[in-house]
Amino acid sequence: MARLRLVGLHKSYGKVHAVRGIDLEIPEGEFTVVVGPSGCGKSTLLRIIAGLEDADQGTIEIDGVRINDVRPRDRNVAMVFQSYALYPYLTVFENIAFGLRARKVKRSQIDAAVRDAAKTLGIGALLERYPRELSGGQRQRVAIGRAIVRDARLFLFDEPLSNLDAQLRDEMRSEIKRLHQRLGKTMIYVTHDQIEAMTLADRIVLLRDGVIEQQGAPLDLFERPATRFVAGFLGSPAINFIPAELAAEHGALSLRLKDGRRLDLPPARAAGLVARAGKPAILGIRPEHMALDRGGNARPGFVMQEVMIDLVQPTGSRLYGTFMLGGQEVVAELGAHDVSRPGERVNLLFDMNRAIVVDPETERVL
Amino acid sequence: MTAASLSAWRGPRRSTLRLIARYAAAIVVTIVFLFPVYWLFMIAFKTPDEIFHAPPVWYPASIQFDNFAVLFKDRDAVTVGNSLFIAGCSTLVSMFLGTLCAYSLARFKTGGENLAVWIISQRMVPPIAIVFPLFLLYVWLGWVDTYYGMILLYTAFNLPYVIWMMRGYIEDVPIDLEQSALVDGCTRWQVLMRVVFPMVRTGLFATAVFTFVFAWNDFIFALVMTRSAVTTYPVQVTHYFGAQSNFWAKIAAMSMLGTLPVLIAVAALQRYLVRGISLGAVKG
Numbered sequence: 001m002a003r004l005r006l007v008g009l010h011k012s013y014g015k016v017h018a019v020r021g022i023d024l025e026i027p028e029g030e031f032t033v034v035v036g037p038s039g040c041g042k043s044t045l046l047r048i049i050a051g052l053e054d055a056d057q058g059t060i061e062i063d064g065v066r067i068n069d070v071r072p073r074d075r076n077v078a079m080v081f082q083s084y085a086l087y088p089y090l091t092v093f094e095n096i097a098f099g100l101r102a103r104k105v106k107r108s109q110i111d112a113a114v115r116d117a118a119k120t121l122g123i124g125a126l127l128e129r130y131p132r133e134l135s136g137g138q139r140q141r142v143a144i145g146r147a148i149v150r151d152a153r154l155f156l157f158d159e160p161l162s163n164l165d166a167q168l169r170d171e172m173r174s175e176i177k178r179l180h181q182r183l184g185k186t187m188i189y190v191t192h193d194q195i196e197a198m199t200l201a202d203r204i205v206l207l208r209d210g211v212i213e214q215q216g217a218p219l220d221l222f223e224r225p226a227t228r229f230v231a232g233f234l235g236s237p238a239i240n241f242i243p244a245e246l247a248a249e250h251g252a253l254s255l256r257l258k259d260g261r262r263l264d265l266p267p268a269r270a271a272g273l274v275a276r277a278g279k280p281a282i283l284g285i286r287p288e289h290m291a292l293d294r295g296g297n298a299r300p301g302f303v304m305q306e307v308m309i310d311l312v313q314p315t316g317s318r319l320y321g322t323f324m325l326g327g328q329e330v331v332a333e334l335g336a337h338d339v340s341r342p343g344e345r346v347n348l349l350f351d352m353n354r355a356i357v358v359d360p361e362t363e364r365v366l
Numbered sequence: 367m368t369a370a371s372l373s374a375w376r377g378p379r380r381s382t383l384r385l386i387a388r389y390a391a392a393i394v395v396t397i398v399f400l401f402p403v404y405w406l407f408m409i410a411f412k413t414p415d416e417i418f419h420a421p422p423v424w425y426p427a428s429i430q431f432d433n434f435a436v437l438f439k440d441r442d443a444v445t446v447g448n449s450l451f452i453a454g455c456s457t458l459v460s461m462f463l464g465t466l467c468a469y470s471l472a473r474f475k476t477g478g479e480n481l482a483v484w485i486i487s488q489r490m491v492p493p494i495a496i497v498f499p500l501f502l503l504y505v506w507l508g509w510v511d512t513y514y515g516m517i518l519l520y521t522a523f524n525l526p527y528v529i530w531m532m533r534g535y536i537e538d539v540p541i542d543l544e545q546s547a548l549v550d551g552c553t554r555w556q557v558l559m560r561v562v563f564p565m566v567r568t569g570l571f572a573t574a575v576f577t578f579v580f581a582w583n584d585f586i587f588a589l590v591m592t593r594s595a596v597t598t599y600p601v602q603v604t605h606y607f608g609a610q611s612n613f614w615a616k617i618a619a620m621s622m623l624g625t626l627p628v629l630i631a632v633a634a635l636q637r638y639l640v641r642g643i644s645l646g647a648v649k650g
Contacts (some may be wrong), residue, residue: 051548073552083542087543150550283466
């Protein structure tokens with residue numbers, strides 16, 4: 001197990017500044033997921049940790065020891081590549097044994113370690129096959145086997161599931177999580193898929209343009225995003241952003257939308273925003289924080305709005321209804337039978353306790 | 367019989383005929399190209415009477431090896447050994463050095479994008495344009511008619527080709543494979559030996575065969591740079607063409623001796639050769 005520390009890391013490729021001053025500490029045994037859109041520098045970061053790229057500036061430490069100038073082979077890290085990187089001319093057994101042979105481990109030990117790793121991953125029967133004879137999922141398991149057989153102190157995963165189909169991806173995701181629970185190793189996992197990030201991570205590090213936008217526990221980031229970008233990146237379907245203006249009337253604060261509608265903020269949320277009354281703001285509300293009004297007592301912080309659903313997308317268990325609000329297309333996640341056809345007018349309850357308000361200038365959540 | 371069933375009946379017959387025609391054409395072409403080789407090889411086993419007999423004798427009455435025995439007795443066959451040694455050594459050296467250079471160009475972008483083009487441009491110089499300046503240099507160095515002189519010459523001439531070809535093959539190796547090996551505990555040398563070489567094996571063999579064949583076939587360098595100590599087989603064969611007459615028995619036997627090693631090498635490596643050539647063609 002290992003503790004990783006990155007201090008002031010920078011990396012450029014010509015004019016492209018891929019990593020811009022990353023500071024990050026990953027404690028022993030933690031599963032950290034580095035997530036962000038394509039080109040945000042997440043893979044570069046992983047490759048710098050592995051030693052496949054040199055940092056232009058900054059320090060990389062494992063267990064308090066600076067490893068900037070240590071060769072990849074001496075860092076004792078294991079890496080699973082997006083392409084699996086299996087050697088096509090070697091059998092599954094030899095692929096898994098590759099790292100051990102390179103390190104001149106005894107033959108008897110190699111045999112035991114490879115069979116053990118293969119058993120763990122359920123590929124014990126495939127050891128004599130070649131990679132071309134395996135399915136995508138089996139190849140992925142071999143690639144993971146090659147990493148775990150080495151007993152490395154740090155595990156790096158570079159978008160390992162992106163080449164698999166949806167069902168297999170779900171399966172492998174659970175297996176990787178189970179593997180982490182069993183091995184208890186420090187793992188860093190890079191992905192652009194926010195669902196993978198949410199489900200796997202002890203901690204998410206969200207990168208944007210080479211800087212850490214926010215880091216923390218998955219639910220923290222989801223419920224308390226620091227910026228509009230974080231709020232927009234996590235969650236599917238994505239959060240709705242509606243331009244508005246903060247308006248104070250009769251001691252209460254509300255968001256006035258462009259179509260004149262007013263959404264009152266609960267007192268607890270309003271307290272910190274009073275000073276910004278009269279200024280533009282962006283309302284952020286997640287699709288799952290809107291629900292059909294079924295009558296009954298009004299709950300504090302919930303605001304009712306009548307809308308016309310103009311697009312209905314059933315998923316089976318749920319239904320996505322799209323409507324116009326404040327000049328903006330908004331998606332709400334509703335019950336499977338809440339809306340029967342497009343054009344239906346419904347009363348929706350907006351949970352303003354969980355809505356966010358964003359400063360349009362700084363894009364920070366207020 | 368309906369029109370539909372008629373066309374169904376005609377279909378297979380027409381394609382069979384087309385297949386037979388194709389095979390016939392292929393066989394005719396093969397015979398036309400192989401006949402001179404057959405004729406030459408047969409001369410090697412014929413007696414002088416059979417060689418000059420009219421009408422021609424299509425195959426010798428009995429296989430006899432006198433023509434070969436003469437070559438060994440006169441020590442002319444040594445020239446085939448010289449060719450083997452020089453071509454073999456220069457192939458090994460140029461493959462080793464060339465592959466290393468190619469790896470450096472492909473992976474470390476040594477010399478930027480243009481160095482590789484400059485290197486291959488060296489190969490575009492026709493041998494005749496440089497053979498005499500080189501001869502003067504060799505005379506000055508005292509390298510004329512030496513094994514190392516010839517090995518060095520062919521190595522220098524083949525290196526650009528090896529570098530160019532191997533660079534293409536190496537660039538086709540997914541970089542992830544190498545990086546995965548580096549993280550798994552390999553040094554650069556181990557990456558080369560355990561990952562790159564197995565991955566480019568086909569290209570390695572194909573390039574080696576072409577390199578070998580160039581040195582094996584070369585006439586102009588060998589003619590100018592050798593005298594008697596390291597004469598190669600193509601130069602030796604020309605000694606049998608005289609002003610008054612040609613020594614057909616010796617020409618045939620020598621040609622056969624000289625052709626066999628290449629024939630065996632190409633036959634043994636045919637699988638790699640065909641794949642290697644087509645890979646190279648795609649890469650450009």
